[in-house]
Amino acid sequence: MLKWLKRVTYTVLIVFFLAVGVFFAIRNPQLIPLDLVFWQGPELSVALYVILSFTVGACVALLVSSIAYLRSERQIRVLTRKYEKARDEVDALRKASIAKELSVGKE
Structure with missing residues (x-):
């Protein structure tokens, strides 16, 4: 609209x-x-x-801002990988905890 x-x-x-x-x-x-x-x-x-x-000033400003943009994109990728790794670790710990509770409950 x-x-x-x-x-x-x-x-x-x-x-x-x-x-x-x-x-x-x-x-x-x-x-x-x-x-x-x-x-x-x-x-x-x-x-x-x-x-x-x-x-010329507009071109220089565009170049500087594109460098900052590329840096932030790189940082986003790094943090996304760290987040996925931590999430996978938390999921593994939850599964291990559930498996441990089930094995204790059978005894």
Whole structure:
């Protein structure tokens, strides 16, 4: 039911940010050189440098979050194996206890 609302919200947000980006690019047509300590970039518009820096930042954030996600997935697998091992041990102890009670009851 709420899938369409989610899609509409995402679409509106994407269109809004694209409009802001286009408006920013139109309002800032001046060319500037990018001068870093170790590299001198070509003369491009301010908007292009801002969009490029945003894109690089988003890619770095995606990479960092994917590393954290993979770590947590690995930890989930390890803990699941420990849980299954402990559960099997508890089941074995219960069966042994029941077998012991039955053998004591027959005597």
